[in-house]
Amino acid sequence: MILDENTQIFITESNELLDDMENALLELERSPNDADLINRIFRAAHTIKGSAGLFGFDKIISFTHVAENLLDDVRNCLVPVNDDLISLLMKARDYIASMIAVIGTDKMTDINEETSLLELLSSFRAGADLVTIPSGPVAQDETGNYSQNVGDDGVKSNTWHISLRLGIDTFREGFNPVIMFSQLKNIGEIVNARVLPKNIPDMCDLNPEDCFLGWEIVLRAETNKNTLAEVFEFIDGAVVHILPPGSLITDYQKLINNLPDEDAALGQILVDIGTLTPSELLLALREQKDNGGFTGDILVEQGAVQAEVIDAALSKQKKDRHENERQHSFVRVDSEKLDKLVMLVGELVISGAKVNQLASNRDDDELNESMEEMSLTLEDMRETALGLRMVPIANTFNRFQRVIRDTSKELNKHIRLEIIGGETELDKTVIEKIGDPLMHLIRNSMDHGIELPAERVRLGKPEEGVITLNAYHETGTIVIEVNDDGAGLNPEKLLRIAVERGVVDAENSLSEEEIYNLIFEAGFSTATEVSNISGRGVGMDVVRRNIESLRGTVVVNSVLGKGVKITIRLPLTLAIIDGFHIRVADESFIIPLDMVEECVTLNEEQKIELEMHEYINLRDNVLPLIKMAEYLGISPTNKSSSRLNLVVVKFARQKIGLLVDELQGEAQAVIKPLGRTFQGVSGFAGFTILGSGQLALILDVPSLIKSAIGSEKAVQMKNQRGHSMNVEIESTMH
Amino acid sequence: MKDFIQKTASVKFTKDCTIYEISDMYKKISDAFKKAPKVKLDCSKIEIIDSSFIQLLIATELESKRNNIELEIYGDFNLINDFSESIYCHLDLKSVNK
Numbered sequence: 045m046i047l048d049e050n051t052q053i054f055i056t057e058s059n060e061l062l063d064d065m066e067n068a069l070l071e072l073e074r075s076p077n078d079a080d081l082i083n084r085i086f087r088a089a090h091t092i093k094g095s096a097g098l099f100g101f102d103k104i105i106s107f108t109h110v111a112e113n114l115l116d117d118v119r120n121c122l123v124p125v126n127d128d129l130i131s132l133l134m135k136a137r138d139y140i141a142s143m144i145a146v147i148g149t150d151k152m153t154d155i156n157e158e159t160s161l162l163e164l165l166s167s168f169r170a171g172a173d174l175v176t177i178p179s180g181p182v183a184q185d186e187t188g189n190y191s192q193n194v195g196d197d198g199v200k201s202n203t204w205h206i207s208l209r210l211g212i213d214t215f216r217e218g219f220n221p222v223i224m225f226s227q228l229k230n231i232g233e234i235v236n237a238r239v240l241p242k243n244i245p246d247m248c249d250l251n252p253e254d255c256f257l258g259w260e261i262v263l264r265a266e267t268n269k270n271t272l273a274e275v276f277e278f279i280d281g282a283v284v285h286i287l288p289p290g291s292l293i294t295d296y297q298k299l300i301n302n303l304p305d306e307d308a309a310l311g312q313i314l315v316d317i318g319t320l321t322p323s324e325l326l327l328a329l330r331e332q333k334d335n336g337g338f339t340g341d342i343l344v345e346q347g348a349v350q351a352e353v354i355d356a357a358l359s360k361q362k363k364d365r366h367e368n369e370r371q372h373s374f375v376r377v378d379s380e381k382l383d384k385l386v387m388l389v390g391e392l393v394i395s396g397a398k399v400n401q402l403a404s405n406r407d408d409d410e411l412n413e414s415m416e417e418m419s420l421t422l423e424d425m426r427e428t429a430l431g432l433r434m435v436p437i438a439n440t441f442n443r444f445q446r447v448i449r450d451t452s453k454e455l456n457k458h459i460r461l462e463i464i465g466g467e468t469e470l471d472k473t474v475i476e477k478i479g480d481p482l483m484h485l486i487r488n489s490m491d492h493g494i495e496l497p498a499e500r501v502r503l504g505k506p507e508e509g510v511i512t513l514n515a516y517h518e519t520g521t522i523v524i525e526v527n528d529d530g531a532g533l534n535p536e537k538l539l540r541i542a543v544e545r546g547v548v549d550a551e552n553s554l555s556e557e558e559i560y561n562l563i564f565e566a567g568f569s570t571a572t573e574v575s576n577i578s579g580r581g582v583g584m585d586v587v588r589r590n591i592e593s594l595r596g597t598v599v600v601n602s603v604l605g606k607g608v609k610i611t612i613r614l615p616l617t618l619a620i621i622d623g624f625h626i627r628v629a630d631e632s633f634i635i636p637l638d639m640v641e642e643c644v645t646l647n648e649e650q651k652i653e654l655e656m657h658e659y660i661n662l663r664d665n666v667l668p669l670i671k672m673a674e675y676l677g678i679s680p681t682n683k684s685s686s687r688l689n690l691v692v693v694k695f696a697r698q699k700i701g702l703l704v705d706e707l708q709g710e711a712q713a714v715i716k717p718l719g720r721t722f723q724g725v726s727g728f729a730g731f732t733i734l735g736s737g738q739l740a741l742i743l744d745v746p747s748l749i750k751s752a753i754g755s756e757k758a759v760q761m762k763n764q765r766g767h768s769m770n771v772e773i774e775s776t777m778h
Numbered sequence: 779m780k781d782f783i784q785k786t787a788s789v790k791f792t793k794d795c796t797i798y799e800i801s802d803m804y805k806k807i808s809d810a811f812k813k814a815p816k817v818k819l820d821c822s823k824i825e826i827i828d829s830s831f832i833q834l835l836i837a838t839e840l841e842s843k844r845n846n847i848e849l850e851i852y853g854d855f856n857l858i859n860d861f862s863e864s865i866y867c868h869l870d871l872k873s874v875n876k
Contacts, residue, residue, distance in 0.1 A: 215797045215830040222829075237866035244833060247811065247841040252796060252804035252834050259866060391867045 054095050055144055061088040062141050063443075069130055069137065070445050076125035077271070080363075085133070086115040092140065097251035104143050107158060109212075110165045111136045116283060117169050132164055134446075176474040203235055204288060206261040211281015214255035219279055221257070227275045232265020238314055262315070275717070300356045304360060310339050313357040314349055324348045379472070382432055390620055390714035396422045397712060397735030412608065424621055426712070433473070434517040437515045438466030440479050443484055448511065451490050458508040459494050461486075465515035471523045474594055474614055478524070480600075481587040485526045485610055486511060486704070488583070493530030493608055503605070505529065518613075521596075521638075524609040533602035535559045564588040595729050597695070597746050613695075621715060625708035625740065626674045626691060629680055632740035633704075634732055635711045639745045641692040641699060643707055651688060658752075660690075660701065667692065668702045668752040675727075675751075693745045700752040702743075711735070728752065789812035791824050795831040803831070807838050815847055822853030832862050835869055 065088040072081045088130040089112045096104040111133070117123040129319055139161055141151050206228075210219070228234060240258040244250065263272075276284045291509040300313060311329065314320035320343065328342045396419060401416040441463045448461045494500075494509030501507055535556055542548045542562045554562075564584045591598045596614035615621075615636075623634035650660045659668045669690075673680060690701045713732035718725070729744040787810035795803060810817045819838075835858070842849040851858075862869050 215800075215828070215833075218797075220829065222861070225865055234866075239836070239838050239865070239867040241840055244837050244840065246844070247804075247808055247837055250804070250837055252800040252830065252837075255830070255833065257829065257867075261866075295847055 051099060054099060055147060058092050058095065058144050059141070061092050062137055062144070064088050065348065066134070066446055067442060069133055070449060072125060073127070073130050073449075079119065082115070082119045082125070082245075086119055087114065089115055091139075091245070091249070094245050094251060094254065094268050095249050097254060098249065101143075101147070103153075103158075104140065107136075107143065107162065108140060110162050111140070113167050114165050120283065120285075122167060129168060130413060132161075136161055136165060151176045201613045204232070204263045204265060204267075204286060206259075206263060206272065206287075207285040208261065208276065209258040209283045210255045210279065211283075212254045212256070213281055214257070214279065215253055215456065217280055224275060224279070226262065228263060228272075228693070231271060231275070232263045232269050234261060235264050236260075236262040238315075261522050268700040300353070300360050310354070310357055313360060314343070314353070320349055377432075381589060386429045386433060386620075389425055393422055393426055393620060393712050394714055394733050394735070398737065399735075401735040423712075430471075430620060433471050435472045435475050436467050436469050437475060437478075437522075438463065440475055440482065441466050441515070442514050443479065444513070447486060448490070451487065455490060456496065457490065457494055458497050459490055460510050462510055462512045464512065467503035468515040468517060468522060470614065474522075477590065477594055478612075478614065481590045481612075482513070482524070484527065484587050486513075489526065489528040489530060489608065493528040493532075495531055521613045521615060524614070525611040526612075527607060529607040532602055532604040532606050532608055533560055533563070533600070535602075538562055557599070557601065560602055563600060564598070592747075595744065595746070616717060621713050623711050623742065624691070624714040625711040625734070626672075626689075626702070626704040627708060628676060628704050629678045631676070631678055632708070632734060632738055633672075634711065634740050634742045635691060635693060635702070636729075636742070636745060637710060639693045639695055644690040644701070646688045646690055654688070654703070662692070662701070667699060667701045669703055670748055670752050671703045672760065673703075673705070693749070695746045695749055698749050698753065700749050713740070713742060781813050782814050784814045784855060785810075786816045786818060788818045788820060790820040794827045795824050796826060796828040797830045800830045800834060804834060807834070811841060811845065811847055816850070817842070817847055818850045818852055821855060821858060824853070824857060824866045827858060827861055829865060832858075832865065832867050832869075835862075839869060 065085050068081045068084045068088070072078060072085070075081065089108050093105050093108040093112060096108065097228070114123065115133070118129070123129065127327060134157045139153065139157060142150075145151075160725070199298050210221075225237070227233070238260050240260065243258050245257045250256075265272075269288060272286050273284070273313065276282055311320065311325040315325055324343075324346075328339055328346060328348065331337070331342050331346070332339055340358060343349045344351050344354060391544060400415050400419060403411050406412075441485050445461055448459055452459045489511050494511070495503065497507040500509065510529050512525070514525040514527065516523055538559050539548070539554065539562075542559075542565070543550045545564060547565045548554065564587070588598050591612055591614070593615055596612055596733055598610060598612045600608065600610050602608045621634075622637040626635060628631050644662065646660070650662075653660050654671075659666050661667075672678075689704050689707050691707070692699055711734065715730040715732060717730055718728060722728070726747045727744055729742045731739055731741050734740050789806045789810050791803060792799060807817070807819075813844075839849065841847070858869070
């Protein structure tokens with residue numbers, strides 16, 4: 045079913061909120077007293093509920109409402125944060141995600157799971173809706189009335205502070221706040237009261253029948269807490285905090301942190317929480333106008349407010365400002381529009397190349413100068429357009445925190461995930477496709493790599509295993525490393541299994557790296573048991589295939605007993621590249637420029653070497669070669685040059701030489717996919733259209749290197765076998 | 779810049795502006811915001827309001843500031859002012875004569 049645009053936006057935004065909720069829950073596990081995290085989780089649930097209301101997603105509303113009630117108890121310190129609570133909230137979060145996932149489909153969520161979760165959520169609740177927080181050291185007379193403050197930890201004040209948030213159904217229940225304020229006025233003097241508009245959602249998210257009104261009220265009164273509490277007793281769903289005169293500084297600090305994110309002035313914050321009267325603020329501002337200085341310092345000097353409360357208010361202000369700036373610096377863009385923009389820029393690059401070529405054929409300085417300016421601008425446009433597609437890999441990496449948490453519990457292991465280089469950016473298409481392979485690698489590390497806690501201690505390792513994800517740029521590629529400090533790979537065991545399964549021949553001699561990389565062969569698994577996490581032997585070959593489909597490579601290294609390191613290399617972008625144009629007979633090809641090491645014109649000695657071997661000696665190093673005409677099956681033409689040109693290409697510290705006819709120079713190439721017919725054809729990463737209008741295939745350097753090195757080894761082994769056969773014949777003859 | 783289909787959009791409130799009519803009023807205001815950069819709220823017929831209406835006005839005021847939409851209130855605004863002040867919800871809306 046095709047969903048309308050608004051519903052799609054709701055789904056996207058809800059999923060983002062659920063991601064934020066998940067991240068906050070994971071952080072809360074490590075910092076259970078962090079009020080900001082609890083508020084973040086609450087706001088996410090609250091926003092999802094509010095948005096669901098606009099679309100009439102009643103099940104989401106009612107489920108989220110129950111979760112929200114529990115979260116409200118948590119943020120009011122009525123329910124402690126512990127493992128059980130976090131696990132329950134995680135499950136609730138997952139269930140909300142499943143409800144969102146079925147929107148617009150015929151699928152249903154599990155009603156039994158829903159019922160069970162609702163019961164659990166309710167059972168965790170503290171009970172009463174009306175709450176007060178413990179007061180500080182205050183003087184109470186015989187009737188229980190409060191008077192002036194006492195003690196050094198108390199905030200100097202002769203007023204009560206009431207923080208009120210009405211329940212969402214308050215309007216429907218017919219409650220009239222006029223009566224409430226009238227009752228308060230009967231008790232004392234309302235020094236200040238301010239509605240909190242920021243609690244009201246934006247118009248597009250607002251259900252007008254829901255109540256979002258809340259106030260911060262400062263009341264001067266000789267009364268007791270019970271009398272005040274009675275004013276709000278019958279307001280269903282309301283949350284009230286009552287701070288008596290002389291409450292602890294920490295109570296006010298908590299109150300400051302619970303204020304909505306409004307980027308209010310310092311004075312406003314202090315008046316809102318009742319530690320300052322409007323006239324005291326006016327006095328301080330007058331002092332500031334006459335003599336300069338900071339408002340906070342003046343208030344402390346005047347004895348109006350304690351320094352700790354000022355610090356809390358300033359810290360909140362800074363946080364709100366930062367949050368506002370962050371919210372305003374991003375614009376949501378439909379990814380299809382972005383792709384179209386990049387495609388159009390790509391076409392412009394091709395057309396620009398064509399015009400450039402035509403211009404260069406004319407002897408017109410002015411035209412050539414303009415073309416050069418246009419080329420520079422096009423270059424900028426290309427970089428900017430490609431930059432729009434770049435996304436930090438942190439988004440992908442952070443997903444794995446939850447995986448690590450849940451899988452560790454399942455395996456009874458202690459495992460921590462460390463992320464380095466999360467800010468490293470890569471193309472969004474690559475980001476979307478790299479998630480699954482990485483997930484598989486991490487699960488493998490957890491299942492087969494990291495040992496059980498007791499075993500780790502016995503081996504002298506810390507009980508907690510570490511998996512590290514590290515991302516960084518390296519010459520036109522992005523490198524992602526997945527490291528673990530587990531048991532590592534046993535090369536003897538790997539080779540034995542590979543021989544048993546016919547993956548390699550027994551007489552093959554493989555390097556250690558080659559043995560480790562056997563794990564990517566289909567059907568290869570050293571797991572003695574299949575778990576629901578890994579071990580079926582169908583994962584690693586798919587991982588490699590997925591990475592190679594992104595024009596990337598993956599390599600494994602290991603130290604037995606210490607751990608495994610898997611290194612993935614991926615291109616930065618799949619869209620447009622700087623290329624090096626070469627010709628083989630009549631055909632044009634493009635080599636990605638960042639993989640071109642150098643161009644060499646062969647000397648006579650090297651030409652002779654070439655006729656005998658598939659390699660040459662280049663500055664005392666053996667360089668494997670591919671004779672491109674032979675490799676591609678192209679017959680020489682009259683145009684084939686007698687001069688032999690060698691392009692040395694490099695990828696992942698391996699080099700080969702490509703023997704070509706002509707070197708045409710640099711060219712930008714908009715990569716177009718080859719199409720289904722040519723899938724599986726190795727050696728080519730796509731094609732492009734040159735400025736002349738001719739098609740040019742883009743060479744896939746990593747697969748060419750693999751091919752060249754593979755054939756070099758085949759020759760070596762052939763020679764070795766030939767040698768050993770000769771020895772046998774000789775020995776039998778004797 | 780948003781493409782508006784007209785210069786000014788008007789919303790006429792009925793006699794009763796309470797929880798029972800609030801969804802309808804909300805829709806009218808939301809539609810008006812989409813149509814024009816200037817929105818007139820005609821309060822001349824209002825006789826009964828409640829706090830849901832005040833909340834809606836607060837949301838409307840915030841929305842107009844957020845999207846640079848000019849907002850004008852027509853008619854006798856005293857009822858609205860008195861009610862909102864009594865619940866300490868100061869509205870920053872411009873009241874003009876028709």
